[in-house]
Amino acid sequence: MPARRSRLAATEVAGELAAALAALRTELEVPTAFPPEAVAEAKAAARVVTVAGLPDLRDIEFLTIDPEGSTDLDQAVHLERTASGAVLHYAIADVPAFVAPGGALDAETRRRGQTLYAPDGRVPLHPEVLSEGAASLLPGLDRRAFVWRFVLDEGARPIETTLTRAVVRSRTQWSYPAAQRAIDDGTAPPTLAAMPWFGRERAERERERGGASLNVPEMVIVPDAGGYRLERTEGVPLEDWNADVSLLTGMAAAEIMLRGGVGILRTMPPAPPADVERFRAQTVALGLPWRAEGAYGDYLRSLDRSPAAMAVREFAAGLFRGAAYAPFDGEPPAETVQSAIGAPYAHTTAPLRRLVDRWVLVICDALANGHAVPEWARSSLGDLPAIMGRTSQLASRLDAGALDRVEAAVLSTRAGEIFDGVVLAARGDGALVQLVDPPVEAKVPGLDAAAGATVRLRLLGTDISAGSVLFAEA
Numbered sequence: 002m003p004a005r006r007s008r009l010a011a012t013e014v015a016g017e018l019a020a021a022l023a024a025l026r027t028e029l030e031v032p033t034a035f036p037p038e039a040v041a042e043a044k045a046a047a048r049v050v051t052v053a054g055l056p057d058l059r060d061i062e063f064l065t066i067d068p069e070g071s072t073d074l075d076q077a078v079h080l081e082r083t084a085s086g087a088v089l090h091y092a093i094a095d096v097p098a099f100v101a102p103g104g105a106l107d108a109e110t111r112r113r114g115q116t117l118y119a120p121d122g123r124v125p126l127h128p129e130v131l132s133e134g135a136a137s138l139l140p141g142l143d144r145r146a147f148v149w150r151f152v153l154d155e156g157a158r159p160i161e162t163t164l165t166r167a168v169v170r171s172r173t174q175w176s177y178p179a180a181q182r183a184i185d186d187g188t189a190p191p192t193l194a195a196m197p198w199f200g201r202e203r204a205e206r207e208r209e210r211g212g213a214s215l216n217v218p219e220m221v222i223v224p225d226a227g228g229y230r231l232e233r234t235e236g237v238p239l240e241d242w243n244a245d246v247s248l249l250t251g252m253a254a255a256e257i258m259l260r261g262g263v264g265i266l267r268t269m270p271p272a273p274p275a276d277v278e279r280f281r282a283q284t285v286a287l288g289l290p291w292r293a294e295g296a297y298g299d300y301l302r303s304l305d306r307s308p309a310a311m312a313v314r315e316f317a318a319g320l321f322r323g324a325a326y327a328p329f330d331g332e333p334p335a336e337t338v339q340s341a342i343g344a345p346y347a348h349t350t351a352p353l354r355r356l357v358d359r360w361v362l363v364i365c366d367a368l369a370n371g372h373a374v375p376e377w378a379r380s381s382l383g384d385l386p387a388i389m390g391r392t393s394q395l396a397s398r399l400d401a402g403a404l405d406r407v408e409a410a411v412l413s414t415r416a417g418e419i420f421d422g423v424v425l426a427a428r429g430d431g432a433l434v435q436l437v438d439p440p441v442e443a444k445v446p447g448l449d450a451a452a453g454a455t456v457r458l459r460l461l462g463t464d465i466s467a468g469s470v471l472f473a474e475a
Contacts, residue, residue: 114392200242210343405468
């Protein structure tokens with residue numbers, strides 16, 4: 002009954018929710034249509050940019066793995082097991098070929114910074130003629146790509162890395178659920194069949210580096226019967242294994258740029274010792290102690306899905322702070338490591354959706370192949386941290402604001418009902434609580450309960466336009 006009522010609530014208030022989401026976009030000054038000059042440049046590039054003269058890698062049986070319904074396909078992968086390990090090819094969309102430095106499209110993408118996602122539609126970084134057309138690695142079509150080639154040993158460690166600008170042709174577009182089913186039932190093509198080995202070995206390499214993945218279930222807003230419903234999902238294992246391909250490539254890009262003395266890294270400092278000790282004390286209080294002899298990453302990987310573990314993850318997220326972009330030309334930055342990964346790292350695998358990746362790709366291509374780094378990329382490196390910081394903040398505010406409004410809509414007809422929840426953490430004069438169903442997080446003023454405790458709450462009311470819900474202890 003609760004799931005049905007959640008769907009009905011979203012349907013009945015669809016008009017009010019649509020207005021609230023539109024108002025949120027206006028309030029945040031979310032970009033709307035592309036300027037005509039930028040669209041004209043994109044259309045011209047889609048017509049005139051060709052694959053002529055590029056190395057031909059169309060015989061490699063690439064495939065793409067993305068969320069259901071994706072059309073902006075940045076990456077295609079081919080993984081082949083060998084007697085001594087594997088050979089991994091990773092094709093990344095050649096977006097730089099379509100964006101003229103200094104042009105109207107370049108200026109607009111610098112204004113946007115990244116693709117934004119909202120329940121009522123995404124706001125793309127590039128016009129759809131490129132992001133869902135000429136630059137996207139769609140199956141069965143010849144496409145330009147930066148192709149990373151890694152020779153891997155039996156532990157999936159790269160022992161040889163090359164980067165080639167080439168023409169590729171993806172064979173099949175897989176969704177995560179369909180690809181995971183094929184792996185599980187033994188019908189997967191060789192690339193997918195090799196992914197469990199790759200993911201297992203890369204997880205072990207992360208453990209050796211001292212990295213720590215915080216695998217928190219994702220909240221998903223799903224269109225449903227004219228409205229939306231909320232789902233909290235942990236995804237499928239393939240999502241982590243596919244992410245490991247991107248992480249490996251980002252680490253390789255960082256190594257190339259550090260060796261070449263120019264580039265931009267994605268960094269994050271280690272947590273301050275005092276914060277680590279506070280976190281350790283909190284794990285003891287929650288009955289899931291992180292023991293001194295255990296590595297942080299190993300501890301996080303050992304957590305189950307109990308209420309106490311949910312609270313531990315909420316506290317752990319506070320240690321993953323301070324991520325930044327660090328450009329350099331000459332001396333490397335003082336901080337080069339992304340501490341959650343446990344190695345230097347760079348964003349390079351999503352150029353259709355993230356601006357900085359365009360710079361990293363052309364710089365790595367130049368350095369790896371003995372060419373001069375393009376002056377436009379070198380001279381504008383210092384602009385990127387501010388652009389990415391500003392647009393990442395916008396993306397976060399849009400995500401949070403949209404989720405708040407959808408949550409209020411889903412609960413809008415359920416005032417007076419009692420809900421079960423788990424306390425995640427204290428918040429000011431109350432507590433942050435995760436409801437069991439629907440999967441809503443809410444700040445409950447005046448609630449005095451320890452993290453990890455189960456509680457019962459009464460819904461007092463909602464305001465869709467403000468994105469607010471009000472609970473009190475039942």
